[in-house]
Amino acid sequence: MIDFALHNAWLIPLLPAIAFLLIVLVFRPLPKASAFVAITAMLISFILAIHVGIGVIQAGDAFVEHPLKYAVTWFEMSGLKIEMGVQIDPTSAMMLFVVALVASLVQIYSLGYMHGDPGFANFFAYLSLFAMSMLGLVIAPNLLQMFVFWELVGLCSYLLIGFWWHKYSAREAAKKAFITTRTGDFGLLLGILLLQINFGTLDLQELGRMIPNFTEYTTLTLGGLTAIAAILFLGPIGKSGQFPLHVWLPDAMEGPTPVSALIHAATMVVAGVYLVGRTLILFKTVPGAMAFVAFMGAFTAMFAASIAITQTEMKKILAYSTVSQLGYMMLALGAGSLTASMFHLMTHAFFKALMFLGAGSVLHAMHNEANIWKYGGLKKYMPITYWTFLIGCLAIAGIFPFAGFFSKDLILEVVWAASTLSGHAHGPFQGLYTVLYIMAAVTAMMTAFYMFRMFFICFHGELRDKHAHPHESPFSMALPLVVLGFLSVVGGLVGWPGLGEGKAFGYFVRLGEFEVVHANWFLIISSTVLALIGIGGAMAVYLKGAISHEAIAKKFAPLYKLSFNKFYIDEIYLWLIHNVLDGLGKLLWWVDLKIVDGIVDGVGQGAKITGSSLRRIQTGQLQQYALILFAGIVILVIIMGFADTSLAKLSLLGGVR
């Protein structure tokens, strides 16, 4: 079975694809049957993914250096060979597991959440399509295949955000998400093309072999490679919601909540992180790009956290929290640690999906009332949601022994190590990492604060909206919460410090040599203390009411306003688009209309006039045509005969020679 799974991993994305086709072509009028088909296919995929994972673990580190890869040629021409295939190594196996797990749970959850929705079958079709694309992205052995699926997940994201298309805001959000990510994707495509032009291959393994010694294979300078890395990084910036292209992610919460959990928390948005992780060797080769990635990550983390503090909608808070955590992952990659980044990716997928599904459960109970100030005291109405949500909050805040604690600590540790280790490969940017460490630590505190702010407002105190009648969610929604809650508790244990070869997470998912993680007590204690400060602060303000939150807001009014309005990034974009882009567009429109069109029309007119005068010649009589032909021959011969003798070779009157 394991062997079968390993060698037929292509089935994993194929099954949801089949489900998608079946639903679209056959089962669309039957909602229950579509859901059944989608969930069955997804569960089989999940089982296969588990077996792949087991196979990879059993193989030890054999797959780390030499991934299992099989592919068929997609198209080929000289200098360009593109394959379609599967690459199994611990990183992709881990991603397969996470994606398939979250996708399965979200589909089960949707059974309850989307119950009675007119687009029930469509929803499952989209979910299946998304699962197919995401799994295909994960196992892609080359960048082009990755790009194809990358765009496919973008499309699914668009479809699902705009799922309730009758809502104006949903439509707008879908467009915004699509266009914003496309902006980044353009850079990604450029980066891929540049890699292909310079290295002549897009295969991840070959690139991994060639890039560290790029001077042997190409004429690129270090600066050129840095530019390629930076351009390539635009894609992840868009997809993973890094500053300044993060604006689409909070708006994407217009989609149904399971979608937010699946796409905008656990899987699609981490595709950017995954891509950088896959091409980390490229970034590692150039310190400048590493520093860029790390800085973007840390800045985004802090920036998004500062916005999340003042938001009033549950899903918006979670969205900014997602942006912030994605920043963390980027930061880990920027510090050169694939392990830390992928570890956090995994635990984040657990607890963020858990929290989104919890939020969905709350929304379901409160009839889609979004403002958290209308909630309160939900603890007694929905105990399962309450406890699982608490687990999620503790996990993201980084409290021992929940999953987030291990992964977040690992990130802080690698950043700390990057700033202190002498002779590290970060070149002139080493000093930067100390700053980044401080930013990350502060962000951790802010994260704990805003998470528990939301938690206390929602679940404690009195129910503020007297008309609502909250109720616990049905079994199909509670089950995924419990499973994810369990994983959020124990998921971090695989990264227990001090685990040796063959056991630790970092032994499998890594780039370069394996290093046993040693507990750094200073970091552990400091980060726990910071998290506790954050929780305590939230408790003091929102649970006990010791300090009035309105007073604080008033005291720091400008800052509060800035944060509440998301630093006016949207407004800045709007202004830019209105004034600069529209002006440019108008100018170009005029040029196009008057000059370009004028030339084109002129050419057309000229041809028309010439044609109408020339058409008189066409009598339609073959005899005349033949006559003209022979007259032409005569004239030619005469010309040649009397022409200059230097054309003697052409001259026929001189006779055949």
Add this chain to the structure above:
Amino acid sequence: MIGLNHFLIFSGTLFCIGLFGALSKRNAIAILMGLELMLNAVNINLVAFARYVTTGILTGHVFAIFVIAVAAAEVAVGLALIVAIYRARISVNVEDFDWLKW
């Protein structure tokens, strides 16, 4: 003594007469007859070369026979076409045929 040049000039002249007929007549059958003359001129050329240039090798004759065969086929098809057109238009005057006109 009649030499190669005489035959060539004769065949060239015959060709041009045929050409003149094909180009200047109104009746489609007359045009066909002009074409036959041109083909005949070509045959004379071939045979003349076979006689004077490659004496003893009769490839020119064989070629001429093929030309005759093709000419026979051409006349058959051409006449059939003329008959068909005549049926459609009650005319064999090529000046009435202007279907190629745009």
Add this chain to the structure above:
Amino acid sequence: MMVMNKNLFHSALFMLVTFIGVAGMYVMLYADFMAAVQILVYGGAITIFIVFGIMLTQRGNMKETNLFSKNAAVAGLVSLVLIVINAVMVISTNWPVSNQAPPEETVGQIAELMLTKYVVPFEVAAILLLVALLGAVIIAKEVKKTS
């Protein structure tokens, strides 16, 4: 005479004369087989064909059936110039004439060539004739009113 005559039928008869004249040329060129073929195919078959064509398309009076079109003047000029050019070219060219005696009989050699070296074109020509025959029949056949 053939091209200048206004009567199409007379034209056809003059064409027959021309064909027979060409056969005479073949005899002068020691091409006895070619002369025979010329008389048989052209003098016999093709002339009959043409005459049939005339009979099918021309009704009644044969006078004024073979007129010149308005292109005649230009066509005549072009043809005359071509004759002159041709003559000049022929005379000014130094032909590699061989002085061997012409073969006594050609039929045997032609037969040998046709059935050995040129057997494939020979067969193709046969098929061509068949196709032409069928094509001519189909084209000339009365179009049946189907509706």
